[in-house]
Amino acid sequence: MSETNRTVPVVGMVGGGQLARMTHQAAIALGVDFRVLAARPTDSAARVVADVHLGDDRGRDDLLAFAKDSDVVTFDHEHVPQPVLRELHDAGIVLRPGPEALHHAQDKLVMRTRLSELGAPCPRWRGITSLDEVTEFAGQTGWPVVLKAARGGYDGKGVWVVGDAAEAAAVVERAAREQVPLLVEEKIAFRRELAVQVARSPYGQVAAYPVVETVQRGGICHEVIAPAPHLSEDRAVAAQELAIELAAALDVVGLLAVELFETDTGVVVNELAMRPHNSGHWTIDGACTSQFEQHLRAVLDLPLGSPRTMAPFTVMANLLGGHDPHVFNRYIHVMARDPELKVHFYGKEVRPGRKIGHVTVVGDDPDALLERARTAAAYLKGDAQ
Numbered sequence: 001m002s003e004t005n006r007t008v009p010v011v012g013m014v015g016g017g018q019l020a021r022m023t024h025q026a027a028i029a030l031g032v033d034f035r036v037l038a039a040r041p042t043d044s045a046a047r048v049v050a051d052v053h054l055g056d057d058r059g060r061d062d063l064l065a066f067a068k069d070s071d072v073v074t075f076d077h078e079h080v081p082q083p084v085l086r087e088l089h090d091a092g093i094v095l096r097p098g099p100e101a102l103h104h105a106q107d108k109l110v111m112r113t114r115l116s117e118l119g120a121p122c123p124r125w126r127g128i129t130s131l132d133e134v135t136e137f138a139g140q141t142g143w144p145v146v147l148k149a150a151r152g153g154y155d156g157k158g159v160w161v162v163g164d165a166a167e168a169a170a171v172v173e174r175a176a177r178e179q180v181p182l183l184v185e186e187k188i189a190f191r192r193e194l195a196v197q198v199a200r201s202p203y204g205q206v207a208a209y210p211v212v213e214t215v216q217r218g219g220i221c222h223e224v225i226a227p228a229p230h231l232s233e234d235r236a237v238a239a240q241e242l243a244i245e246l247a248a249a250l251d252v253v254g255l256l257a258v259e260l261f262e263t264d265t266g267v268v269v270n271e272l273a274m275r276p277h278n279s280g281h282w283t284i285d286g287a288c289t290s291q292f293e294q295h296l297r298a299v300l301d302l303p304l305g306s307p308r309t310m311a312p313f314t315v316m317a318n319l320l321g322g323h324d325p326h327v328f329n330r331y332i333h334v335m336a337r338d339p340e341l342k343v344h345f346y347g348k349e350v351r352p353g354r355k356i357g358h359v360t361v362v363g364d365d366p367d368a369l370l371e372r373a374r375t376a377a378a379y380l381k382g383d384a385q
Contacts, residue, residue: 008031008033010032010035010070010071011027011035011070011074011299012067012074013045013076014074014075014077015036015038015045015057016036016037016038016039016046016057017044017077019076020036020038021044021045021049022276022281022284022290022292023276023295024045026290026292026293026296030293030296034049035066036052036053037062037066038052038053038054038057039056041054044346044347047347048347053066063080064087064088067091068093071094072095072299073093073094073095074095074275075097075275076275078105078106078273082099096253096298096299097254097274098251100250100251101251101274102274104250105273107151108151108271109181109183112125112183114250115269118245118249120269121242121267121268123146123185124140124141124185125183125184125185125186126183127150127181127182127183128184129176130172131165131172133184134168134172138165138168138184141186144161145162145168145185146159147159147160147172147184148184148185149180149181150180150181150183151181158180161187188268188270190262190263191262191263193214193216194211194228194260194261194262195212195257195258195259195260196208196209196210196239196240196257196258196260197209197243197257197279197280199255199256199295199297199304200247200252200298202253203301205303205304206244206247206248207289208307209283209291209307210228210307211231211235211239211240212228213229220355221278222317223370223373224278224281224282224315225366225369226286226316227313231262235266238266238267239258243258246258250272253298253299254275255274255276255277255280255295256272256274258271258272259273259279275295276291276295278318281316281358281360282315282316282360284344284360285314285360286309286310286311286314286316286362287308287314288305288307289306310362313362313364314360314361314362315361315362315373316358316373317359317370317374318357319343319358319380320353320377321354321355321356321381322381323352323382324382325350327380327381330379334380337375338361338372338375340363341360341373342360342361343357343359343376343380344357344359344360359380361373361376
C-alpha cells in the first residue's frame with residue numbers, strides 16, 4: 001500500500017459512469033476505500049463518490065496521477081488506449097484486468113482472432129478494408145451480413161446490418177474517411193440472446209452466475225431475465241464452462257461478461273466485456289453477491305462470493321429517458337403500485353433513449369415479472385399511465 005498507516009485497500013476505478021456508481025455502493029459495505037477518475041463533476045459516480053478526481057479518464061498524465069495512490073486500478077469502460085495502459089503497467093501500477101486481457105474487449109479484430117485460435121464458437125468473420133472483400137464474404141455466407149467497427153462501439157453503435165452491396169458501400173466509405181477498421185460477420189440465425197458472467201481472481205478462483213436472457217431492441221439492452229427461461233441444464237452448463245475457459249485463457253481478473261447467441265445447435269459468442277455489465281444489474285437484488293461486490297472481491301484477490309440466486313427468477317428492465325425530465329415525480333406512483341419492485345436511478349440528466357436507471361423484481365413467474373418490470377419502466381419514462 002502506498003501509505004504506511006493505511007488499514008484498508010484503495011480501489012481506483014477509471015470512469016465515472018453508472019457502473020462506477022454502483023461499484024461504490026458495494027465498496028461501502030465491504031469497507032473498501034473507493035476512488036473514481038471522472039471526466040465531469042456531473043458524471044453519475046462523481047455525484048456520490050467522496051474521493052473523485054476530475055480529469056481525462058483516457059489520458060496518460062491524469063491516469064498516472066490518479067493511479068499512483070491506488071492499490072489496484074480497474075475500469076468502468078474499455079476506452080483507455082493500449083499505449084497508456086501499457087505505460088501504467090510498466091510503471092508498476094496494478095491493473096485488473098491487465099492490458100493484454102483488456103485488448104480483447106477493446107478491439108473486435110483482436111477478440112475474434114484469439115477466440116478463433118481457442119476454438120470458441122464464433123460467427124464466420126474476416127477483417128475488411130474494401131467493399132470487394134465484403135461482397136466476396138457475402139458470397140460465401142449470403143446477405144445480409146453484419147459490419148462492425150473494430151474499436152469504440154457500444155449499445156448498438158458501430159454495428160450495421162447491411163442487406164446488399166449498396167448498403168455496405170456507404171458503411172465502408174464512411175469508415176475509410178474516419179479511419180475506422182472494420183470486420184464483417186455472418187448474420188447468425190438465433191433463437192434469442194443470452195449472457196453469462198463469471199468472476200476470476202488473481203489466485204485463479206472463479207464464480208459463474210446463471211445464464212440470463214437479454215432482450216435487445218435497437219442495439220440496446222431493454223430487459224434481462226435471470227436465469228434464462230426454458231434453457232436446458234446441459235446448454236446452461238456449457239455456456240458457463242465456455243465463459244470460465246475464456247476468462248482463464250484471456251487472463252481476465254474481475255468480471256467477464258460473455259454475450260451469446262443461442263442457436264438450434266448451441267451458443268455462439270457475440271461480444272465480450274471485462275467489467276460489471278448491464279446484463280448483471282439484476283444481481284443487486286436477485287443474487288447472494290452482486291456483480292459489483294464480486295468485481296471488487298476479484299480485483300482485490302479476496303475469496304469470491306456466492307453467485308446463487310435469491311429467488312427462482314429476477315427480471316431487470318432498463319429505464320430509458322423520455323421527453324419529460326421529471327422522472328422522480330412519477331416514482332411515487334410506481335412505489336405505491338408495486339411495493340416489491342426496486343428502482344435504481346443513476347443520477348443522470350434525462351435525455352430521450354439514454355439509460356437513466358433500471359428496475360428489478362423477483363418472484364416465481366418470469367412472464368408476470370416481465371410485465372411488472374415493463375409497466376414500471378414505461379411509466380417512469382412517461383409512456384404509460
